[in-house]
Amino acid sequence: xxxxxxxxxxxxxxxxxxxxxxxxxxxxxxxxxxxxxxxxxxxxxxxxxxxxxxxxxxxxxxxxxxxxxxxxxxxxxxxxxxxxxxxxxxxxxxxxxxxxxxxxxxxxxxxxxxxxxxxxxxxxxxxxxxxxxxxxxxxxxx
Numbered sequence: 001x002x003x004x005x006x007x008x009x010x011x012x013x014x015x016x017x018x019x020x021x022x023x024x025x026x027x028x029x030x031x032x033x034x035x036x037x038x039x040x041x042x043x044x045x046x047x048x049x050x051x052x053x054x055x056x057x058x059x060x061x062x063x064x065x066x067x068x069x070x071x072x073x074x075x076x077x078x079x080x081x082x083x084x085x086x087x088x089x090x091x092x093x094x095x096x097x098x099x100x101x102x103x104x105x106x107x108x109x110x111x112x113x114x115x116x117x118x119x120x121x122x123x124x125x126x127x128x129x130x131x132x133x134x135x136x137x138x139x140x141x142x
Contacts, residue, residue, distance in 0.1 A: 057078060
């Protein structure tokens with residue numbers, strides 16, 4: 001995927017300060033086509049712990065705790081992946097743009113449950129496929 005295609009993604013155009021999310025905030029990330037099509041309460045919710053770490057993209061990352069498994073499942077993600085669950089107009093606007101972008105994309109004959117956009121690495125990072133492609137392109141000198 002050429003660099004210009006990566007830069008038009010709402011996820012990569014989003015400029016948001018890590019301080020937008022604070023300890024105790026409940027957030028989610030749209031990680032699949034199925035997530036984008038599902039309107040209502042997201043399938044995976046996370047609580048911001050207030051701790052920070054690093055992401056493979058080189059960005060500061062929030063340490064998040066899975067709402068469904070408090071104290072047992074932590075992940076890291078940069079602020080630009082995250083969306084407040086409620087009461088945040090900027091996040092709601094971003095979520096609408098991201099849903100539109102994803103649901104209007106052509107994924108060929110793949111079923112919605114087969115189209116994963118964010119994966120969890122072994123060391124607990126949420127990683128978007130566009131970040132993986134960008135990093136691979138940098139390594140390959142593209």
